[in-house]
Amino acid sequence: MSRVDRSKLPVPGPPRPFAFPRITRVTLANGLNLRVISHGSVPVAAAVLLLPGGSSADAPSQSGLASLAADLLDEGSRGQSALEISDRIARMGGDLDLEVSHDATVVSLAMLDRFIDDGLSLVHEICTSPNLAESDFARIRQLRLERLRQLRDHPGALADRAFAQLLYQSHPYAQPNHGTGASLGSLTVEDVRRYHSAMFQPAGATLVVAANQPPDVLVAKASAVFGSWQSDGAAPAIARDRGQLDPPREPSARLAIVPRPGAAQSELRLGHVATSRRTPDYHALVLLNTVLGGQFVSRLNMNLREDKGYTYGVRTGFDLRRGDGPFVLQTSVGTEVTVPALGEALDELRAIRNGRPVTADELALAKSSVALGYPRGFETVQQIARSVAQLALHDLPDSYFEEFIPRLEAVTLDEVASAAHRYLQPDRMVTVIVGDPERVSQTVGMLGLGELQTVSPPI
Amino acid sequence: MQIPYTKTTLANGLDVIVHEDHQLPMVAVNLWYHVGSKNERPGRTGFAHLFEHLMFEGSAHHDSGYFEPLQRAGGLINGSTNTDRTNYWEVVPTGAIDLALWMESDRMGHLLPALTDEKFSNQRDVVLNERRQNYENRPYGLAGVALAAALFPPEHPYHWITIGDPEDLRAASLADVKTFFETYYHPGNASLTLAGDIETGRALELADRYFGDIPRGPQPPPVTTAAPAIASQSLLLEDRVELPRLYLSWHSPAMFAADDAELDLAADVLAHGKTSRLYRQLVYERRLATDVSSYQHSRELSGLFQVACTAAAGVSLPTLEQAVTEAIQGLGDAGPTAVELARAEAQTEAQFVYRLQTVGGFGGKSDQLNAYNVFKSNPGFFDADLERYQSVTGAGMAAAVRRWLVGQPRVALSLVPRGRRDLALADATEVQVS
Numbered sequence: 033m034s035r036v037d038r039s040k041l042p043v044p045g046p047p048r049p050f051a052f053p054r055i056t057r058v059t060l061a062n063g064l065n066l067r068v069i070s071h072g073s074v075p076v077a078a079a080v081l082l083l084p085g086g087s088s089a090d091a092p093s094q095s096g097l098a099s100l101a102a103d104l105l106d107e108g109s110r111g112q113s114a115l116e117i118s119d120r121i122a123r124m125g126g127d128l129d130l131e132v133s134h135d136a137t138v139v140s141l142a143m144l145d146r147f148i149d150d151g152l153s154l155v156h157e158i159c160t161s162p163n164l165a166e167s168d169f170a171r172i173r174q175l176r177l178e179r180l181r182q183l184r185d186h187p188g189a190l191a192d193r194a195f196a197q198l199l200y201q202s203h204p205y206a207q208p209n210h211g212t213g214a215s216l217g218s219l220t221v222e223d224v225r226r227y228h229s230a231m232f233q234p235a236g237a238t239l240v241v242a243a244n245q246p247p248d249v250l251v252a253k254a255s256a257v258f259g260s261w262q263s264d265g266a267a268p269a270i271a272r273d274r275g276q277l278d279p280p281r282e283p284s285a286r287l288a289i290v291p292r293p294g295a296a297q298s299e300l301r302l303g304h305v306a307t308s309r310r311t312p313d314y315h316a317l318v319l320l321n322t323v324l325g326g327q328f329v330s331r332l333n334m335n336l337r338e339d340k341g342y343t344y345g346v347r348t349g350f351d352l353r354r355g356d357g358p359f360v361l362q363t364s365v366g367t368e369v370t371v372p373a374l375g376e377a378l379d380e381l382r383a384i385r386n387g388r389p390v391t392a393d394e395l396a397l398a399k400s401s402v403a404l405g406y407p408r409g410f411e412t413v414q415q416i417a418r419s420v421a422q423l424a425l426h427d428l429p430d431s432y433f434e435e436f437i438p439r440l441e442a443v444t445l446d447e448v449a450s451a452a453h454r455y456l457q458p459d460r461m462v463t464v465i466v467g468d469p470e471r472v473s474q475t476v477g478m479l480g481l482g483e484l485q486t487v488s489p490p491i
Numbered sequence: 492m493q494i495p496y497t498k499t500t501l502a503n504g505l506d507v508i509v510h511e512d513h514q515l516p517m518v519a520v521n522l523w524y525h526v527g528s529k530n531e532r533p534g535r536t537g538f539a540h541l542f543e544h545l546m547f548e549g550s551a552h553h554d555s556g557y558f559e560p561l562q563r564a565g566g567l568i569n570g571s572t573n574t575d576r577t578n579y580w581e582v583v584p585t586g587a588i589d590l591a592l593w594m595e596s597d598r599m600g601h602l603l604p605a606l607t608d609e610k611f612s613n614q615r616d617v618v619l620n621e622r623r624q625n626y627e628n629r630p631y632g633l634a635g636v637a638l639a640a641a642l643f644p645p646e647h648p649y650h651w652i653t654i655g656d657p658e659d660l661r662a663a664s665l666a667d668v669k670t671f672f673e674t675y676y677h678p679g680n681a682s683l684t685l686a687g688d689i690e691t692g693r694a695l696e697l698a699d700r701y702f703g704d705i706p707r708g709p710q711p712p713p714v715t716t717a718a719p720a721i722a723s724q725s726l727l728l729e730d731r732v733e734l735p736r737l738y739l740s741w742h743s744p745a746m747f748a749a750d751d752a753e754l755d756l757a758a759d760v761l762a763h764g765k766t767s768r769l770y771r772q773l774v775y776e777r778r779l780a781t782d783v784s785s786y787q788h789s790r791e792l793s794g795l796f797q798v799a800c801t802a803a804a805g806v807s808l809p810t811l812e813q814a815v816t817e818a819i820q821g822l823g824d825a826g827p828t829a830v831e832l833a834r835a836e837a838q839t840e841a842q843f844v845y846r847l848q849t850v851g852g853f854g855g856k857s858d859q860l861n862a863y864n865v866f867k868s869n870p871g872f873f874d875a876d877l878e879r880y881q882s883v884t885g886a887g888m889a890a891a892v893r894r895w896l897v898g899q900p901r902v903a904l905s906l907v908p909r910g911r912r913d914l915a916l917a918d919a920t921e922v923q924v925s
Binding site: 036039044048075171344403 | 517551556562565589590613627701704778842
């Protein structure tokens with residue numbers, strides 16, 4: 033006789049209370065925002081320095097400059113060579129990440145806790161006094177050019193670039209973070225030096241430090257290292273918020289193919305410009321997306337993968353930025369099912385907006401899935417430091433984490449329906465296919481998306 | 492450093508391991524079955540992984556998808572298959588632990604009644620797309636297929652890669668599922684770890700309640716195949732890539748065997764970070780390569796040591812081959828410098844510490860406890876594992892490099908852009924892979 037009632041699934045108990053990390057805020061005299069969090073029991077520390085202004089701050093002819101400048105930070109500083117910096121990071125058990133998004137440059141270092149002083153010094157040194165030597169510039173630019181060449185064979189990269197170009201055209205969000213061969217080729221080390229002196233200023237930047245040490249100790253350590261960082265009054269100004277310019281209303285093509293003859297799959301992107309992170313409908317959009325394509329049991333994945341077997345997976349997202357970011361659906365599907373897969377995807381996008389709106393049960397599932405899983409994002413110091421840096425990027429309050437679940441729970445069915453209506457716009461959508469033109473172009477006309485244009489994304 | 496745990500074995504043979512960590516209100520459930528693609532046979536490759544997919548499609552008492560109830564409960568859920576083992580995991584809020592265990596135990600004890608041809612053919616299509624996405628349509632994606640086939644003879648279970656051959660996947664049948672399940676998916680061939688916000692006593696009680704009445708299955712036949720001798724080979728593969736890449740692969744020690752840790756650190760000295768010998772020489776100084784990587788891939792039956800190096804534009808692969816061969820020769824002759832060894836040790840220590848940060852998911856504490864239990868019969872092997880690395884000496888590393896790499900038979904693969912065979916090693920012969 034079994035001890036388990038298998039006639040029904042056990043009903044989960046109520047969530048246990050969870051204390052979100054407490055953020056201690058200090059603004060240093062030089063204008064640097066310092067936020068520290070005492071967390072964890074594992075001897076690992078994390079530091080994240082966020083500088084607003086990412087690739088969208090690049091002048092159109094200089095796309096890739098922000099990213100190249102970031103890449104040069106750990107190629108030597110204060111007279112130390114790239115190899116010496118690399119050795120120093122290795123010896124602290126460090127993991128350095130230099131990342132440039134559309135809106136920000138983010139320098140992240142994780143390290144063994146006992147090396148936190150040296151880790152903070154290292155972040156300070158590489159950001160405030162990188163060598164930016166001519167020879168390192170030439171070497172890194174050459175590596176970048178070769179990476180760009182390799183992207184030409186990467187279906188996902190081709191799709192992303194074509195999609196951004198068709199959507200954003202001359203808007204800064206069209207600019208690929210890593211630039212193009214032409215833009216990189218025109219840059220000089222002087223451009224990087226100028227950019228660095230303009231960009232790397234303490235005022236307006238945010239440093240987040242998370243470790244298993246008391247907040248006052250972390251504040252003292254960070255202040256001791258970063259307090260001496262002085263703004264350069266003579267530095268050229270930089271347009272950090274070009275991403276907030278108005279994006280184009282319409283895409284420059286509705287249906288485009290990047291030819292990849294003989295490809296086993298078609299890589300797909302569907303979407304349009306949506307809205308910014310400041311939208312008052314943020315929580316409704318999180319829930320809408322969860323139902324549509326944000327998790328395994330979303331409508332799209334259950335249809336295209338679990339019912340039809342067209343793909344290994346499909347997902348959607350609202351990529352919300354300081355300016356208006358895109359809504360995007362992405363997947364790769366077998367070449368022979370490209371058109372039916374696109375048909376199903378388009379049907380789902382239209383239906384959730386008009387015809388089959390989100391149901392009460394779907395909304396309940398989305399809410400519980402997101403809310404009950406929320407504490408999972410607060411396990412490691414690296415996760416926490418990054419999340420707190422995102423609060424700074426988007427001007428969100430320290431109470432944001434605590435308020436997230438109640439605000440999510442408060443979203444009504446009507447609000448989700450109206451968000452779907454407002455933020456999903458099938459009529460403005462662009463569809464990008466990276467795939468075999470011969471086997472796709474014959475039948476793609478039946479989707480009614482207009483003429484198929486062959487495009488070649490800027491690389 | 493360690494991961495504290497309690498272990499017990501249920502009457503039906505299921506190992507149960509519990510680790511408490513109350514930082515988050517979450518529990519990680521992690522279940523290993525000691526079966527992977529090494530348990531397949533030629534003509535039926537890819538089956539262990541295809542089967543893993545079916546485990547998410549429903550069981551007798553919950554005959555619909557496994558994601559829905561667990562995602563509704565705020566859980567994260569996944570699984571993976573490699574040559575040696577298959578794992579399944581959930582990270583759930585503490586209050587959903589019963590749900591997760593109910594479901595894991597239902598698919599261990601009662602999977603077959605829920606399996607249909609329809610589910611089977613759907614997931615076969617999904618897996619064929621997974622293969623296209625991750626191998627066929629990805630630059631350099633078929634290199635691993637060619638290397639595995641060359642390093643191991645057709646009857647050796649590492650001859651094929653885990654995702655399998657498309658023809659074999661199409662030939663798989665529902666009847667195969669039944670035999671496979673009965674042979675490998677039972678308590679005597681599994682290890683369950685619960686880690687996180689749960690008291691040990693309660694965890695053990697719940698494990699027994701949900702899994703205790705599942706009958707022990709037959710002892711699976713052991714797979715014992717010594718690494719076969721190989722002759723050196725030089726292969727050529729054309730692919731849709733812009734830059735050619737050279738792969739050099741050797742047989743190497745199995746997981747945890749003598750010289751495994753030495754070669755792992757040797758790979759770091761050769762190609763991990765800017766200060767590594769090959770990066771420094773080929774990428775940083777001479778600019779002959781755009782990237783270089785090296786690893787000791789230790790597995791249950793035998794290991795694989797690999798160096799891969801992508802040529803800069805205009806550079807042919809023989810130049811890289813010579814540099815790699817010389818670097819390995821140099822490491823075998825004189826060993827690492829004290830600085831190199833200290834750096835590799837520091838990074839290793841850090842990697843072990845980082846591994847203590849998460850309770851669930853791939854590589855989390857629950858996954859590690861199961862790995863050590865399944866492969867070493869000792870969940871507490873964390874300490875001893877770190878000790879393996881900390882006791883590596885320069886002389887020991889040099890000796891391992893000489894024993895396994897210097898002058899030893901190896902497979903070279905020149906993966907070149909279509910129409911650019913001139914960039915390959917001179918003696919390379921073309922292979923067919925799909």
